[in-house]
Every structure is written in C-alpha cells, then in structure tokens.
Amino acid sequence: xxxxxxxxxxxxxxxxxxxxxxxxxxxxxxxxxxxxxxxxxxxxxxxxxxxxxxxxxxxxxxxxxxxxxxxxxxxxxxxxxxxxxxxxxxxxxxxxxxxxxxxxxxxxxxxxxxxxxxxxxxxxxxxxxxxxxxxxxxxxxxxxxxxxxxxxxxxxxxxxxxxxxxxxxxxxxxxxxxxxxxxxxxxxxxxxxxxxxxxxxxxxxxxxxxxxxxxxxxxxxxxxxxxxxxxxxxxxxxxxxxxxxxxxxxxxxxxxxxxxxxxxxxxxxxxxxxxxxxxxxxxxxxxxxxxxxxxxxxxxxxxxxxxxxxxxxxxxxxxxxxxxxxxxxxxxxxxxxxxxxxxxxxxxxxxxxx
Amino acid sequence: xxxxxxxxxxxxxxxxxxxxxxxxxxxxxxxxxxxxxxxxxxxxxxxxxxxxxxxxxxxxxxxxxxxxxxxxxxxxxxxxxxxxxxxxxxxxxxxxxxxxxxxxxxxxxxxxxxxxxxxxxxxxxxxxxxxxxxxxxxxxxxxxxxxxxxxxxxxxxxxxxxxxxxxxxxxxxxxxxxxxxxxxxxxxxxxxxxxxxxxxxxxxxxxxxxxxxxxxxxxxxxxxxxxxxxxxxxxxxxxxxxxxxxxxxxxxxxxxxxxxxxxxx
Numbered sequence: 001x002x003x004x005x006x007x008x009x010x011x012x013x014x015x016x017x018x019x020x021x022x023x024x025x026x027x028x029x030x031x032x033x034x035x036x037x038x039x040x041x042x043x044x045x046x047x048x049x050x051x052x053x054x055x056x057x058x059x060x061x062x063x064x065x066x067x068x069x070x071x072x073x074x075x076x077x078x079x080x081x082x083x084x085x086x087x088x089x090x091x092x093x094x095x096x097x098x099x100x101x102x103x104x105x106x107x108x109x110x111x112x113x114x115x116x117x118x119x120x121x122x123x124x125x126x127x128x129x130x131x132x133x134x135x136x137x138x139x140x141x142x143x144x145x146x147x148x149x150x151x152x153x154x155x156x157x158x159x160x161x162x163x164x165x166x167x168x169x170x171x172x173x174x175x176x177x178x179x180x181x182x183x184x185x186x187x188x189x190x191x192x193x194x195x196x197x198x199x200x201x202x203x204x205x206x207x208x209x210x211x212x213x214x215x216x217x218x219x220x221x222x223x224x225x226x227x228x229x230x231x232x233x234x235x236x237x238x239x240x241x242x243x244x245x246x247x248x249x250x251x252x253x254x255x256x257x258x259x260x261x262x263x264x265x266x267x268x269x270x271x272x273x274x275x276x277x278x279x280x281x282x283x284x285x286x287x288x289x290x291x292x293x294x295x296x297x298x299x300x301x302x303x304x305x306x307x308x309x310x311x312x313x314x315x316x317x318x319x320x321x322x323x324x325x326x327x328x329x330x331x332x333x334x335x336x337x338x339x340x341x342x343x344x345x346x347x348x349x350x351x352x353x354x
Numbered sequence: 355x356x357x358x359x360x361x362x363x364x365x366x367x368x369x370x371x372x373x374x375x376x377x378x379x380x381x382x383x384x385x386x387x388x389x390x391x392x393x394x395x396x397x398x399x400x401x402x403x404x405x406x407x408x409x410x411x412x413x414x415x416x417x418x419x420x421x422x423x424x425x426x427x428x429x430x431x432x433x434x435x436x437x438x439x440x441x442x443x444x445x446x447x448x449x450x451x452x453x454x455x456x457x458x459x460x461x462x463x464x465x466x467x468x469x470x471x472x473x474x475x476x477x478x479x480x481x482x483x484x485x486x487x488x489x490x491x492x493x494x495x496x497x498x499x500x501x502x503x504x505x506x507x508x509x510x511x512x513x514x515x516x517x518x519x520x521x522x523x524x525x526x527x528x529x530x531x532x533x534x535x536x537x538x539x540x541x542x543x544x545x546x547x548x549x550x551x552x553x554x555x556x557x558x559x560x561x562x563x564x565x566x567x568x569x570x571x572x573x574x575x576x577x578x579x580x581x582x583x584x585x586x587x588x589x590x591x592x593x594x595x596x597x598x599x600x601x602x603x604x605x606x607x608x609x610x611x612x613x614x615x616x617x618x619x
Binding site for chain 2 (some may be wrong): 141301302303305306307308309310311312313314320321322323325327
C-alpha cells in the first residue's frame with residue numbers, strides 16, 4: 001500500500017477504507033475551514049440531507065450485479081468542495097484489501113462546486129487474493145470547475161476488480177483523469193462514462209502494465225454533449241508474460257462544434273501477451289471533429305539494437321522504450337501530480353522488465 | 355600472427371638473499387586499437403563484406419570512401435555488432451580483445467561508438483536519453499550545447515528531425531560515450547553548411563582528445579574540414595581496394611570517379 005500511496009504530508013484530507021470498513025478520516029483544519037467535507041457516505045447522508053440528490057443520479061443502482069452490491073453495502077467516500085475553492089494540496093482516498101474472500105464494494109460521491117479547483121489522488125491496492133474490489137464512483141464537476149483525478153492501482157494476481165465510474169462535467173468545467181495500473185490483476189473490467197456539457201473539457205490518460213496472467217478490459221466512454229466541448233482520451237497498454245488487454249474507447253458527439261481525439265496504443269513484450277485496441281467514434285450530429293489513432297505491436301529489433309549500441313543492455317533498453325511509450329506528456333497535470341505520476345511511470349518501466 | 359602485433363622481451367632482475375635471478379618474459383601486444391582481418395559478413399544469405407582488412411591505431415583518423423552499396427555501412431554496423439549482419443569469417447580485434455561475438459552494449463562499454471547514418475526513431479525524449487547516456491559513461495552534457503541541440507531536447511529522438519539535426523544528435527550521443535574509436539556513418543549526407551561546420555568542429559575536438567576516428571563518406575566534404583586524416587581507404591564490392599593519403603584518394607576520386615580505383619584494383 002505504502003509504495004502506491006501519494007505523499008500524505010501535503011494532503012488536505014484523506015479517506016481510507018480497508019476491506020469492508022471506513023477506517024480513517026483525516027481532514028486538515030484549513031481544509032475544514034474552507035467548507036470542504038470528507039466523510040463516509042452514510043455519515044454524510046445523516047449530516048447533510050441535501051447530499052442525497054447527488055446519490056445514484058449518474059449511475060443506476062441496478063446497472064449491473066456489481067453496482068447492486070455497492071448500493072446494498074453503502075460504504076465509501078463522500079467528498080464535497082464548495083463553490084469557488086481553489087485547494088492547494090490534494091485530497092486523497094485509499095482503498096485497501098487485506099483479507100481473502102471478501103467483497104470490498106464501495107460507493108463514492110464527489111462534488112466539486114462551481115469554479116473550484118481540486119486534485120483528488122486515489123490509491124488502490126490488495127495484499128490478498130481471491131477477493132474483489134467494486135468501486136462505484138459518481139463525480140460532479142461544477143460550472144467552470146477543475147478536477148484532477150489521479151488514480152494508481154496495484155492489485156494482486158488472484159484479485160478481481162470492477163470499477164464503475166460516471167462523471168458529469170458542467171459548462172466550462174475541466175475533468176482531468178490519469179489512471180495507472182502497475183501490478184498483476186486476475187481481471188479488471190471498467191468503462192468510465194464521462195458526460196461533457198457545453199465548452200467543458202476532459203483529458204483522460206490511462207496507462208496499464210499487464211503482467212503474468214492478467215486480463216484487463218478498460219475503456220472510456222466520453223459523450224461530448226454540449227456545444228464546444230472537447231475531449232482527449234489517451235490509452236497506453238504494456239502487456240508482458242501471458243497478459244491480455246482490451247483497450248476500448250468511445251467518443252460520442254451529440255452536440256455541434258465539439259472536438260475529440262481518441263488514442264489506443266499497445267506494446268506487447270512477449271510472444272504470448274496480447275493487446276487489442278478497439279477505438280470507436282459516433283457522431284450523432286453534424287459539424288463535429290472526431291479522430292482516433294490505434295496501434296499495437298512489439299518493440300522493433302532496430303530500436304533495441306540502437307539502444308544497445310549506446311551501451312545499454314537489453315533489459316535497460318526495453319525498460320527505456322517502455323518508459324518512452326507510456327510518456328504521453330503530462331503537461332495538463334498540476335505540477336505536484338505531474339511529479340508523482342512521473343515517479344509512478346518510472347516504476348512501471350522498471351516493473352515491465354522485472 | 356598479425357603483422358600489427360609487437361613482441362617485447364622483458365628481462366626481470368630479481369634479487370633475494372644475495373642471490374640474483376634473471377627472468378625472461380616475452381609479451382605480445384597489439385600496436386593497433388582496431389584490427390580487422392579477413393572479415394567476411396553476410397546479411398540473410400547475401401555476402402556483403404568479402405574479406406576486409408583494416409587497421410586503426412589509437413588517435414588515428416581514417417576515412418573510408420565508397421559508392422552506394424559497396425559495404426561501408428555494413429562494415430561499421432558489423433564492428434558495432436548490430437543485426438542482421440553475421441560474421442562468416444575473419445577477426446575483429448579491439449584493444450587486444452576479439453569482440454566478434456560480443457553484444458553491441460559490451461562493445462560500446464569497451465569504447466566503440468557509432469553515429470548512425472539513418473538512426474531509427476525512438477520513443478524517448480532526447481533530453482532524458484542524453485542524460486542516461488551521460489550517466490552511464492560519466493560524461494558532460496555540455497556537448498549538447500556545442501552541437502546546438504538545446505531546441506531538440508524535449509523532442510523524441512530522431513522523430514521528424516531534419517538531416518542536420520539528426521547528424522548533430524547522433525554525433526553528440528556517440529561522443530557522450532567517450533569512445534576510444536568513434537565511427538561516423540556519412541555524417542555529411544543531407545546536412546546544411548552550418549551543421550556540417552558544427553559536425554566537423556566536434557569531430558576535430560574529439561580528435562584533439564586522442565579519439566580514433568573511422569569516418570565513412572560518399573563525397574569527402576567532411577573530410578576536407580578535418581584537421582588531419584591519417585589514411586583514406588576506398589571500398590568497392592565489399593573489399594577495401596585502395597589505401598593512401600586523403601589528397602591522393604580524394605584527388606583521384608574527384609577527377610576520375612570510382613572507376614579509377616576499380617581499374618587500379
């Protein structure tokens with residue numbers, strides 16, 4: 001858990017869930033004074049009845065068997081940021097599974113008020129196999145608000161996970177999501193849905209290292225639903241051993257003058273690893289600009305030989321190519337998050353040749 | 355035995371307990387940094403080098419001329435240990451070690467560097483890569499400034515570079531390896547006048563530090579800008595057919611073309 005957690009000393013508030021209970025809440029005084037709320041969802045509903053209108057609005061509690069489980073258990077993080085707050089330090093949520101044969105089914109709700117600006121770091125990890133993590137998350141980004149959502153996952157090779165995420169970005173809002181999966185996982189299936197209102201933007205980057213016998217099926221569904229909305233969705237998958245990755249992506253334009261770009265790139269490091277890229281575009285109206293790019297392949301012998309001629313052994317050369325491959329440019333991230341993600345991606349490149 | 359090997363007899367005088375012993379030891383060592391003998395090389399099933407002999411001493415500057423397809427690049431890539439070239443016969447002795455079967459990274463560590471003619475595009479930023487190379491060879495990144503590469507640092511290596519940018523980046527990366535033998539594969543092709551001067555200046559600097567140079571060129575533009583050239587060679591159909599001074603080779607080449615060397619063969 002520790003290796004995946006973001007730096008806590010500069011955290012504005014932290015929510016921690018271990019197995020099936022919320023075990024720790026930490027909120028700095030200055031965070032509280034700004035009117036920010038970080039609570040377990042049950043407590044939040046008791047304390048702030050108005051919060052209920054945000055529950056199960058973006059996702060139907062009967063969406064699938066996994067969402068149903070989270071709806072029954074009703075534990076998870078509630079985060080509220082009032083309008084006009086620009087938070088210097090990040091908020092943090094951590095989900096950790098320590099026991100075998102349990103279902104960690106959480107429901108998280110996050111509301112970022114109009115014109116606010118916050119960073120939410122989420123670290124998820126499992127120390128035990130034969131368990132499942134179900135993370136149902138509803139996120140509201142207010143008008144002109146900006147949320148940077150950085151997630152780092154480190155599961156277990158006998159572990160399953162089913163995140164279910166829905167995001168609503170109001171007019172002029174910005175949603176930035178950076179997802180990294182580092183460790184083997186028996187199965188991971190997720191397809192976050194993001195709805196963009198007029199002139200709002202989404203920058204979504206997913207980077208996956210799939211190793212051993214992992215099976216990852218990950219996609220992002222972005223609906224450009226308001227005039228002038230724009231989205232950039234970039235996915236990078238590195239598969240080794242006998243891992244299999246399906247990278248999906250769908251950009252749907254349902255309003256005029258929207259722009260979207262979707263990119264799915266896969267790198268296979270072994271003969272048994274497989275990456276499948278399935279990008280899709282859907283333009284329901286005219287006057288839109290949707291593009292996609294997809295490529296899957298292995299490291300070219302020529303690239304490897306070039307790096308070896310510069311003095312690097314084969315392992316170092318592969319690691320460097322992987323590091324370059326997952327470098328999608330982090331310029332849109334706030335500097336603090338950029339630094340953390342850079343460290344995580346360096347770690348990923350080393351793990352790719354471990 | 356190679357003719358570039360020198361035999362030295364050392365007479366040791368050992369004295370113990372008032373007794374004096376004389377011990378006679380003979381050592382053979384190479385006077386050359388690089389010695390290539392009877393090198394035959396194939397790519398797939400096609401034989402490209404058909405018995406190359408070449409000797410380069412420490413700090414010497416050699417220029418290798420030859421028309422397209424004569425095997426010049428194959429020779430450099432074979433010396434670097436790159437695929438798909440396969441040594442069928444012959445020896446490659448570098449610093450008294452037969453490196454024929456060593457992987458490219460070990461050759462690089464021993465002091466051989468190659469500035470590629472057509473390097474592949476690598477998904478790594480030049481800035482990051484140059485730092486990694488400098489760290490490995492404990493070298494100074496100032497070289498990048500000297501070769502006007504500041505503007506390229508945030509860009510991916512050899513992705514959309516112009517001819518001059520590519521040659522300057524290759525030369526800088528090869529020099530960051532602090533090589534004993536710097537091999538340059540057509541550093542003057544597709545290069546503008548200013549870049550050519552920068553490249554020549556950097557090669558001259560390396561030369562003054564005692565780096566041996568093996569430079570491959572078509573036309574010799576770059577050779578004329580070098581402070582010194584010890585030997586000029588001409589390669590035709592996978593063999594070095596002529597060795598002489600730069601003026602001799604370049605003069606004949608300019609006046610009579612490669613047909614002169616073909617006839618002289």
